[in-house]
Structures are given as structure tokens and as C-alpha cells.
Amino acid sequence: MELLSPVAPGWGGTLLVGLLHSIEIAVGATCLGLMIGTAGAFGKLYGGPVTRDLLAVYTTIVRAVPELVLILLLYYAGTDLINQMLTAIGYSRVDISGLAAGIFVLGFVQGAYSTEVIRGAILAIPQGQIEAARAYGMSPGLMLRRITLPAMLPFAIPGLANLWLIATKDTALLAVVGFFELTLATRQAAGVTKAYLLFYLAAGALYLALTLFSNLIIGRVEAWSRRGMPSVKEAR
Amino acid sequence: MSAEAVAINMAARASIWLKPHRIVLILIALALVLCAAFFMRWDWLPQYWEMGLIGLWRSLWILAVTCALGFALAVPLGLAQAGGPIWFSAPAKAFCTIIRGTPLLLQLWLLYYGLGSIFPQYPWIRESWLWPYLRQAWPYAVVALTFSFAGYEGEVMRGAFAGVPRGQLEAARAFGMSRWKIFRRIWLPQAFYRALPTLTGETVLQLKSTPLVATISVIDIFAVSSKVRQDTYLTYEPLLLLALIYMTITGILVFVFSRIEARIPVKIG
Amino acid sequence: MKTVLKTFAAALLIGVAAMGGVAKAEQVKIGIAAEPYPPFTSPDASGKWVGWEIDFVNAVCAEEKLDCVITPVAWDGIIPALTTKKIDAIVSSMSITDERKKTIDFSDKYYNTPTAIIGPKDQKFGATPDDLKGKVIGVQVSTVHAVYAKKHFTGAQEIKEYQTQDEANNDLAAGRIDAVQADSIALGEFLKTDQGKACCDLKGMVAPDDEVLGPGVGVGVRKEDTALKEKFNAGIKAIRANGKYDEISKKYFDFDIYGGATQSN
Secondary structure, three states: OHHHOOOOOOOHHHHHHHHHHHHHHHHHHHHHHHHHHHHHHHHHHHOOHHHHHHHHHHHHHHHHOOHHHHHHHHHHHHHHHHHHHHHHOOOOOEOOOHHHHHHHHHHHHHHHHHHHHHHHHHHOOOHHHHHHHHHOOOOHHHHHHHHHHHHHHHHHHHHHHHHHHHHHHHHHHHHHHOOOOHHHHHHHHHHHHOOHHHHHHHHHHHHHHHHHHHHHHHHHHHHHHOOOOOOHHHHO | OHHHHHHHHHHHHHHHHOOHHHHHHHHHHHHHHHHHHHHOOOOOHHHHHHHHHHHHHHHHHHHHHHHHHHHHHHHHHHHHHHHOOHHHHHHHHHHHHHHHHOOHHHHHHHHHHHHOOOHHHOHHHHHOOOHHHHOOOHHHHHHHHHHHHHHHHHHHHHHHHHHOOHHHHHHHHHOOOOHHHHHHHHHHHHHHHHHHHHHHHHHHHHHHHHHHHHHHOOOOHHHHHHHHHHHHOOOHHHHHHHHHHHHHHHHHHHHHHHHHHHHOOOOOO | OHHHHHHHHHHHHHHHHHOOOEOOOOEEEEEEEOOOEOOOEEEOOOOOEEOHHHHHHHHHHHHHOOEEEEEEEOHHHHHHHHHOOOOOEEOOOOEOOHHHHOOOEEEEEEEOOOEEEEEEOOOOOOOOOOOOOOOEEEEEOOOHHHHHHHHHOOOOOEEEEEOOHHHHHHHHHOOOOOEEEEEHHHHHHHHHOHHHHHHEEEEEEOOOOHHHHOOOEEEEEOOOOHHHHHHHHHHHHHHHHOOHHHHHHHHHOOOOOOOOOOOOO
């Protein structure tokens, strides 16, 4: 048990650092995914035919190919491509850290799923609200900010919350490309100490705690975003 | 008349693909594929295709077996949570929460490296008939993937069982059906139809989880592509082909399931 | 509404910040395999990497005034990581082979040790192809040992490839495989652990095959980075001449791991 102590002879500290990295990546990837998802949803709904087709290709491919394969492809190809493009247009290459690469890769995957979630949420907004905004003469930007985004939020939150939970678990896949997060930290600690079962159970408990804690927060946020709306039970 | 209708129908279908911008996009995609075919290295294909087929077969049977077993396990899990007494529902709920709350990769390593290193310490396990199986990697892969599928699908089945209208079950009881008969004739089929639409998605997710078994030395199609990468030091070609293979399987799965769904008369009432 | 906007602005900032600064030209990223590989490279409980190879590369970098940073990456992707410039040099017990030289370049060798076979204590066998007939042999993926086992141990029941050396050792201890082939020092270190002592012992050294096993371990660099390669060569020569190399080695080994000038194994 002293193997798990958080100070130096124990490996608890290493695991916690790994957990921190996992959370950092999950937060970053979810944020990036949200940005891609919002842009993607608007592109799919209001974009031209070419934009729509390209977005359809993006979401279909990402949802049909295993995350592990995408992570490997993007991890090597994505960063390489960015640097090749930068050198081609005369900039010096940037140093893409493991953290940034991980956020970029997972965010790209999350973006495809968030696109669908947000698209569905926007479609669920009562048409009258948008028409009313138009009748008031709101510019598209103002309408997006004042009406569409806040009105879609309650519809989007359950799906987005689910995506956040998936993101926290998908960070484990980055262990396969050698990124130091909770699963890789566990694997290293287990390998050095040979206490495999102990460390994998400990890491499992940490992931579970993260999920349960997230669920708690999500419940609060959901209640907050639905304030002023008739409750689901009443609506039925 | 009908021939005309068919022709119009076909023309309508074709026109979806023949809008000018789509033609351009398709041409660009074709050009990209041709570029990939000509400018990338594919000379390793003849040497590895046989291995690839074996790997593909392994991926597919792992997918089929774990989905079937996982669903079989999901039914009691869902049932226990939907209508069971607390000493059934609480463990079932805990199981689903744990499976859904931790990464599959970690579960897989916990089983293979964690639990697997405990077994040989007991001589009676080493001498039992199970040992030749416990020595190999695939049983751990099958168990982990089955549990994962059961965990997610168990949650779906809980909702499906709970969603069957009370009136139907009460009517069945009024007919004097036994509890087992009610379950077999009314409750399970109704719940199954309700869960059917989610099965496509869950199966595709399960397919996307199968490459993880490569990390515990099961040689599936993903492991074959890793092998090509390591032998030839090519990064992109094997991964791109692999992505294409997974997309094809996903496409086939979605097509087959939509056919099955269309055939089963879904009447939820 | 403001909160929504704030969230988005924060997200954007995180994204931009994460993309990081421009690479400093003089920083050299030393790629090591992100796995315990004692006594060469392994993480300690505080997350720092320690071992002979870490001390060695730090000495070389100090000698050549290079600003080196240790960058752990997955072993099975370490060559792509080098070619796609995620790292600038591989210092991870990588043997110099003609096969690898098609893709990357190497410095002069910095150590060379024989290749060994270990197996369960209760079974008696040696390290010849005949001894290993019908056995399941574990090796680490994309190592010279994997290539060697496949070439010479054709009678083996199966040659199982693992992502990390540690997993192969663990599976041997768990009785899932019958033998492990790897570098003799790394295996010796495993046999010194409680797990290793309990299960396994040394079966012998494999017959030499220079074509596969190569002349030793070198620093892997990109083909175009000849200046960096020359710096490593000069650094290795310098620390061998000034006694630093021996000083570091004495901390870990009671014999010379550099290997003779002519091939002994």
C-alpha cells in the first residue's frame, strides 16, 4: 500500500500528475471540439452545398474509424502537415508539444461528434424564436449570440456532457503514442514496481472518481440550463 | 408506366450525386486516391495481405462473439436494474457504472497484466484444464470487450425494459400467464424492439474498440498494420488503408442493420 | 449569455496557448522509449527519468554544449517520431542495423552487449534454435531481437511481440510464454528483481549474427542532420577519452559495456 503514497518512494504523486494531464487534455479537447462543433453545426445547417458535403465527409469518417487509428494518423500526420505547411509559406516550424498534439487530435475527433450534437440542438429550437429574432431585425451575429446559442444550450448539454465523459476516457488512448497521462503513468509505475493489479485498480478508481464527480457537476449544469423551462416530466 | 416511374426514380437518385459541385468533389477525391496510389509506397501489400486477412478475420469474430455475449449479459443486467429487488439491481448498477466510468484500455490491461499475473501463482490454476486458455491473450480480450458491451448495452436495456407500458404486462397477468411466460412473450420482445435502434450504434462503437486488443498481443487487423509500420518504417500508408478497411466494415454493418430493422415489424405500443 | 461568450473566449485562448512557442533552434530533443527499461532508462517514483543512458546522454550534451531535453515517446513509434521531427535524436538502446540505416542515420556505437535468452527456472534448455523448438518466445516489437528470433528460431511455436520489454518479462513470469530474448543487461536487471528471481533464470547467449544484431547501440539521428551526428560522435569520443564514460558506467556495471573494438558476440 505504501506504493501508492503521494510522496517520492510511493507512486501516488506520479499517478496524480498523470490524472492532471488527462484532465488537461480532456478539457482542451472538449473546448476545441466545441469550437469545431459549433462551426461545423452552423456550416451543416446554413453553409453552402460544398461546405455541407465536406462536413458530412468529416463527420462520417471520424465516426466510422476507430479513435486509436485516428489518433495515430493525426499524431504523426497532423503535426507533420502543420509544420510542412508553415515551412512552405516561409515560417519557421513550431514546436508542437505532446500536450498540444493530444488536444488537437482528440479535439478533432470530438469536433465531429459535437457537430452532430449541436446541429441537433439547434434544430430543436422552436422555429418561432428564430423568426422573431429576424423580425426584430437582428444581425446574424447578434442572433447567434443572443438567441441561437443560449436557446440551444439545454438541448445540447446532455449530449455534450456525454462527450466530455467520452473525452476523459479517450485520453487513455494517448498512452499508445507515449503521451504521459494517467494510463501511461500507471503502466510505468506498474512496470517498475511489478504491482500490476494494485496500480491498475488505483487508476480505475481515479477514472471512476472523475466520472462520478463529472456526473454531479453535469446534473447541476443541466438543472441550471433548464431554468425557466417546463420540466421534462411536466412536458410529457 | 412503371418502367417510366423506375426511370424517374433512378434519375432522381442519380441527380443527388450529379449536382455540379458534387461532381467536382468526387473528382477531387478520386484525384487524391490516385495520388495516394501512385505516389505512396504500396509494394509491401503482396507480402502482408495474407496476414491482413487473418487479422481481419480475428477482428471480425472478436466483434461478433463479444457483441453476442455482451448482449446476452446485458439482458439480465437491464432486467435487474429495471425491475429487480435491490440485491440484484444494486450490483448490476455498480457493474454498469464501473464499466462505463473507466477507459476500456485500462480494463483490458487490468485483466491481462493485472489479473493475468495473479493466476500462475496458484498451482491448481496452472494444472487445471483452463490454463491453456488463460495462457493466451484472446480470452482476456473477449472478456474485456464483452463486459464493455454489456455495461453500455445493459444501461440501454434498463431503459427499454422500463419503457414497456405497464398495461401490457398487467394484461398478460390478467390472462393468467406465468411470470416466465410474460417475460418471454411480452416483456423481452417489446424491450428488444425498443433497444434495436441503439444496437447499430453500439455495434459500430464495439468495432471501433476492437483495435485495443492489439495492445495485449492479439494479432488483429490493427496489429497487422502496426507490424507493417514497424517492418517498413512507413507511417501513413498502412494507417490510411486500415482506416479505409474500418470504414468499409462500418458501412457494411450499418447497411446490414438497417436491413434487419426494416424487416422486423416494429410496433411499439 | 455572457458566460457562454466567456467560455468560448477562454476555449480559444487555451487553444492558442497550447499551440506553443516557436522551437528554439539549439534545443535538442532526446527521444527515449516511454517505458521502464532498467538499468538504461526508467522513471523513478517522482516521474524523473534515471539510468545509465540518461547519465550518458547528459554527459555527452554537456561536453558538446547542447541543450538537451529528455522526451519520452512510444518505442514502436520512435522512428516516425524522429522523421516527423517530434524528437531530434534517439538515445534508447537502439542497435545500429543496415535495415534502420535505410531510414535514419546513427552515430558511432556507445555500448554493445550480447543478446541473451531467459526462461522459467523449472525448465532446462539453452539458447540454440534446437532448444527453442516448439516454444513460445517473447520479444519486444521492432527490435533486433524480434528480427533475430524470426530469422533463427524458425522452429518456435510462436514469436510473440510486445509493445514494451517489461510486458514480455511480465508474461514470462506469468507463465504465458516459455522464453524471452533481449539484451543481456536488461534481462540481467529483470532477473535481479523479486519477480525475476522467483520465476526465471538465464538460459544462455544467442549465436552472433552481425547482420541482424548490428555492431552495437548508437544515437539515431535524421539523415540530413549530419552536424548533430558529428557532435554526438565527438561527444562520445571525448567522454570515452576523459574518463567520464567509465565513471558513469561504474555506477551501474562491474564490467565494460562498451564492448571490444572487434566484435566478440
